[in-house]
Amino acid sequence: MIYPSIDKLLKQVGSKYLLVNIVAKRAKEMDTTKHYQLKEEEYVSKKNIGRALEEVSKNLIHIRESSE
Numbered sequence: 001m002i003y004p005s006i007d008k009l010l011k012q013v014g015s016k017y018l019l020v021n022i023v024a025k026r027a028k029e030m031d032t033t034k035h036y037q038l039k040e041e042e043y044v045s046k047k048n049i050g051r052a053l054e055e056v057s058k059n060l061i062h063i064r065e066s067s068e
Helices: 006-013 016-033 048-057
Strands: none
Touching: 006 016, 006 048, 016 048
């Protein structure tokens, strides 16, 4: 089973496209800065893409919608 589940993530984000953009941006940020919001042993995933998904599922990444 994949962790975190896509259903839970889509309830938080609302769109698959937005989820992909957020997670890709956060994973790239983790690669360059080596800054993680959790302790490394608290993550289930070993790769930054999975870790970014975990951060989204734990509400550590907040999404601001622009009012255009």
